[in-house]
Amino acid sequence: MDKLILNIDGFKCFKEDTSFEFNNITLLTGANSVGKSSVVQSLLLLKTISQGSLSIPDSLIELDLNDEKYALELGTYDDIKNKSNDDYEDFMNPDAKDMKFVLNGAVASIRIQDNLEAGNKVQVSTDKQSLTRMRRYLDCCFVYLNAERQPPRYEYKNIDDNEFCDCHGKNTGDVIQKHEQDNCPPIRSFDFFEGNKWKVELDKWIKYIFPGVMLAISQSAKDSYQVKILGNAASNVGFGITYALPILVSGLIVPEGGMLIVENPEAHLHAKAQSNMGYFLARMAAAGVRVIIETHSEHIVNGIRRMIVEERTEMSANDMTIYFFQDKNGNKKIMNIGMDRKGNLSAFPEDFFDQVRQDTLAILRIDRTKLEQKR
Numbered sequence: 001m002d003k004l005i006l007n008i009d010g011f012k013c014f015k016e017d018t019s020f021e022f023n024n025i026t027l028l029t030g031a032n033s034v035g036k037s038s039v040v041q042s043l044l045l046l047k048t049i050s051q052g053s054l055s056i057p058d059s060l061i062e063l064d065l066n067d068e069k070y071a072l073e074l075g076t077y078d079d080i081k082n083k084s085n086d087d088y089e090d091f092m093n094p095d096a097k098d099m100k101f102v103l104n105g106a107v108a109s110i111r112i113q114d115n116l117e118a119g120n121k122v123q124v125s126t127d128k129q130s131l132t133r134m135r136r137y138l139d140c141c142f143v144y145l146n147a148e149r150q151p152p153r154y155e156y157k158n159i160d161d162n163e164f165c166d167c168h169g170k171n172t173g174d175v176i177q178k179h180e181q182d183n184c185p186p187i188r189s190f191d192f193f194e195g196n197k198w199k200v201e202l203d204k205w206i207k208y209i210f211p212g213v214m215l216a217i218s219q220s221a222k223d224s225y226q227v228k229i230l231g232n233a234a235s236n237v238g239f240g241i242t243y244a245l246p247i248l249v250s251g252l253i254v255p256e257g258g259m260l261i262v263e264n265p266e267a268h269l270h271a272k273a274q275s276n277m278g279y280f281l282a283r284m285a286a287a288g289v290r291v292i293i294e295t296h297s298e299h300i301v302n303g304i305r306r307m308i309v310e311e312r313t314e315m316s317a318n319d320m321t322i323y324f325f326q327d328k329n330g331n332k333k334i335m336n337i338g339m340d341r342k343g344n345l346s347a348f349p350e351d352f353f354d355q356v357r358q359d360t361l362a363i364l365r366i367d368r369t370k371l372e373q374k375r
Contacts, residue, residue: 006020006042007102008101009099011100012038014038020039022321024315024320025282025293026321029322029323030323031326035325036294041074045101046103048067049124049134061123065121077118098110107126108124108125110125111125140258143250143258143259143260145261149242150170151242152227152236156170156226158223159171159174162175172245182197184197184201188252191204205248206248208280209269212230213229215227215245239268247265247277254284266297274303275300275306278297279303282303286313317343323337324352337352
């Protein structure tokens with residue numbers, strides 16, 4: 001799979017030009033409010049831009065910063081510009097900075113001079129060559145799953161758009177019904193079996209993450225259906241399965257060469273289920289889907305490491321990239337952490353999934369202090 005390189009400059013927390021190389025599977029990890037979501041939002045904005053038309057003579061495309069399709073609620077131009085520009089009084093200031101996104105050479109700029117009176121919609125400067133390049137990398141199949149996915153409901157309304165899951169997974173049941181009789185390629189099969197139908201393999205992956213669980217879709221009315229888990233309506237089971245289901249469904253249907261972006265795949269899952277979800281996402285990456293994950297879970301990371309080290313697919317340690325975002329006293333730093341063929345990580349910086357160690361040391365120190373005080 002070709003590498004995908006994104007450069008972000010002047011957007012939100014990115015004061016300087018920052019580069020990200022998206023591998024077969026890429027993880028964005030680290031503290032809150034340090035830029036992980038801004039990386040995902042940059043891809044979503046570029047996807048929206050790539051669907052535009054250059055019919056306007058000056059090559060400007062209008063971009064809505066609040067787009068329900070991708071759960072974007074970015075506000076206004078002032079909300080997305082890097083706040084280090086707040087002291088600039090006007091666009092004539094030589095130090096004033098435009099926002100710029102570059103995806104494998106495709107350039108899109110949100111220039112100050114084009115957005116002096118911008119609100120929720122901004123003007124983006126690009127060109128036909130850049131649009132063509134964007135579409136080359138983003139138009140094969142692009143599925144984004146927001147951190148806020150569809151909660152369990154007693155019943156769900158049928159949705160006409162049922163090829164892929166939407167950003168909240170609201171149409172997941174429709175997608176299952178559409179694809180359940182498709183053939184599932186062996187590389188995505190739970191046990192690499194050839195010849196099973198897609199729904200059979202979906203059931204296997206569900207049981208892998210939720211042992212003993214059986215899922216069925218049943219029509220409850222002309223325009224609605226129920227998701228039943230062990231014979232119970234989803235609303236009587238809990239959030240874990242309905243939050244994970246769009247991820248499993250999307251992983252199994254996004255075609256080779258497509259892109260799957262998932263925020264917080266660990267949401268509402270216990271530790272073992274999180275690890276197995278990481279394993280599943282790595283298997284889908286091994287099947288040719290470019291997977292990008294924003295996560296706070298060491299179990300997701302370890303599940304991916306486990307899948308790669310098993311060596312049951314052609315995916316290697318070189319096909320995984322971890323970006324760890326840090327913020328030390330207001331200084332943001334992004335570290336690229338790699339892995340060797342034995343699963344060892346190239347670095348283990350402070351706050352990188354080491355909270356158990358930190359808490360254990362803190363408990364030992366407290367115990368030691370109490371003992372000394374008793375003496």
